Amino acid sequence: MSSPVLELVSVTAGYGDNPIVRDFSARLQAGTITTLIGGNGAGKSTLLRAIYGTNKFFSGQIVFKDEPVERLPPWERLKRGIGFVPQGRCNFPAMSVGENLKMGCYTLASSRHDVAIERVVSLFPLLRERWRTEAGNLSGGQQQILEMAMVLLLQPSLLLLDEPSLGLSPKMQGDVFATVQRIAATGVTVLVVEQNVRGALLISDRALVMEQGRKFMEGPAAEVRTDPRIRQAYLGGNIQTAA
Numbered sequence: 272m273s274s275p276v277l278e279l280v281s282v283t284a285g286y287g288d289n290p291i292v293r294d295f296s297a298r299l300q301a302g303t304i305t306t307l308i309g310g311n312g313a314g315k316s317t318l319l320r321a322i323y324g325t326n327k328f329f330s331g332q333i334v335f336k337d338e339p340v341e342r343l344p345p346w347e348r349l350k351r352g353i354g355f356v357p358q359g360r361c362n363f364p365a366m367s368v369g370e371n372l373k374m375g376c377y378t379l380a381s382s383r384h385d386v387a388i389e390r391v392v393s394l395f396p397l398l399r400e401r402w403r404t405e406a407g408n409l410s411g412g413q414q415q416i417l418e419m420a421m422v423l424l425l426q427p428s429l430l431l432l433d434e435p436s437l438g439l440s441p442k443m444q445g446d447v448f449a450t451v452q453r454i455a456a457t458g459v460t461v462l463v464v465e466q467n468v469r470g471a472l473l474i475s476d477r478a479l480v481m482e483q484g485r486k487f488m489e490g491p492a493a494e495v496r497t498d499p500r501i502r503q504a505y506l507g508g509n510i511q512t513a514a
């Protein structure tokens with residue numbers, strides 16, 4: 272098997288003196304989508320923050336594209352290709368879609384802005400159509416797509432998504448999931464935390480299950496979603512078998 276884009280080796284991370292995620296190991300292969308599942312407070316967001324470098328790292332290793340990054344600041348990880356879309360709205364609501372995308376280019380040389388923006392609006396034509404619309408006037412799903420696009424401007428090879436479909440209607444959740452699939456189809460590796468476990472498993476290649484900060488289970492998404500324990504805990508004991 273080729274070397275993974277991301278390898279977590281016994282990662283222990285948290286806040287202050289409190290380790291939340293403990294001894295967590297996983298490997299993510301290029302261009303795959305992995306869903307991270309777990310109950311409330313299991314430590315899913317904490318693991319994403321540890322990979323991006325915005326909380327306290329206690330021990331272990333985070334190897335990204337064959338290099339350890341666990342001691343690097345977030346901006347350095349971003350530069351190397353780790354992109355993070357945190358939970359909740361993170362655009363500039365009073366600015367237009369176009370202005371938001373220009374803001375998203377701030378770490379790129381100005382000569383690269385137009386090419387970067389053209390690339391993401393080609394991937395998401397909606398953003399071209401809504402170019403002059405204030406971001407705050409977009410629907411929740413459209414804002415989520417804008418926020419993913421703002422991170423994709425920097426061409427990350429790994430995209431960390433924290434609850435991208437939270438608070439969206441079922442139709443908009445479907446749009447966001449389809450967008451995540453399109454992103455992965457361009458070769459980007461995606462690690463997503465989702466409250467819509469059923470929807471996320473349907474678009475994922477693999478799943479990681481976390482309980483109380485520790486890895487409880489991992490495997491192909493199709494297998495994890497038919498596991499009786501997962502059905503019981505996260506899928507209301509009922510599951511659609513059609514992918």
Ligand SMILES: Nc1ncnc2c1ncn2[C@@H]1O[C@H](COP(=O)(O)OP(=O)(O)OP(=O)(O)O)[C@@H](O)[C@H]1O
Pocket residue numbers: 286291309310311312313314315316317318
């Ligand atoms: N900034 C913080 N400072 C201190 N403790 C925190 C912080 N953020 C989260 N925690 C604690 O870490 C634990 C795990 O929280 P985390 O948000 O990672 O869980 P989660 O699995 O993402 O849960 P949810 O699905 O509810 O978002 C919780 O006990 C929470 O109170």
